[in-house]
């Protein structure tokens with residue numbers, strides 16, 4: 001507990017401290033502006049989903065090279081893969097290694113708050129969770145990347161909700177498994193059985209109240225104010241780790257996250273934690289019947305996921321504790337590897353922002369890419 005307060009006060013102080021020029025500037029730039037500033041070839045593409053959302057996809061372009069699709073977590077954006085700069089950003093690193101990098105943005109985040117007919121001020125705009133992201137946004141983005149590049153398959157790398165939504169897609173629309181050479185899951189989240197995140201547990205406990213409150217007041221977009229958005233919040237969500245967080249970079253992290261999400265995404269995660277399963281959104285038995293023709297929401301069948309899935313997890317990750325990751329590994333249709341980060345304090349966000357993420361995670365990701373490419377070649 002004492003540790004918690006010490007960390008909190010250090011962070012509150014760090015959030016307010018004077019910052020250097022690049023840090024202050026990077027906090028305000030968009031993903032494409034960051035990519036351009038650091039001298040990489042940026043491109044912005046628009047992808048329309050079957051249900052009318054217009055998503056912005058950011059590319060670090062290497063035309064003709066094997067595409068990799070990176071998908072961010074909840075409340076995050078494409079910025080997550082580049083905000084730490086060329087020395088640490090996974091997007092830059094994979095581009096340097098010869099890949100064509102595509103970074104998606106979920107419906108409802110700052111880059112994808114657009115729809116053909118709905119406006120973000122309509123509550124129906126926000127009527128989605130990561131289920132809709134999985135069955136609509138991911139397939140549309142994959143089809144766009146493959147259509148644009150002429151490749152038949154791509155590598156997928158997801159962080160947190162970027163893994164949940166992949167599991168939704170690959171189980172509900174299994175034809176998409178054939179478009180995936182490898183799926184690497186950083187801090188994977190499916191069922192919450194042993195979850196330790198106070199944030200999600202809080203939502204799980206107060207599901208009805210949060211739902212009632214958001215309906216009553218017409219608040220359907222989940223947003224945190226700047227003070228709350230300080231790193232303390234991230235610790236509440238994902239676990240403590242002072243050592244791997246570069247405090248100098250906090251203003252940049254805070255400038256890019258939270259990037260927007262729907263209240264329903266949070267509620268759906270809260271349901272997973274309460275019911276300890278991996279199922280579609282629960283509207284209550286009466287409305288479920290109209291939605292699903294069953295009193296209970298249908299659950300995702302992870303055995304249908306035939307794409308090779310590799311899990312990267314950490315012991316201090318409150319959102320993806322080892323018990324849940326081991327269970328997921330057993331439930332998947334084609335699990336290929338499960339790698340525990342060899343650093344006990346590593347947390348949910350360290351996979352992308354951690355000071356030693358290059359050594360502890362990113363190099364492993366690269367060796368998995370090479371391994372599965374080799375396997376793919378031998379098939380043809």
Ligand SMILES: *[C@@H]1O[C@H](CO)[C@@H](O)[C@H](O)[C@H]1NC(C)=O
Nearest residue numbers: 023084085246247248249355
């Ligand atoms: C933290 O970030 C600053 C600013 O980008 C950088 O100069 C410094 O080397 C980083 N520290 C570590 C330990 O990586």
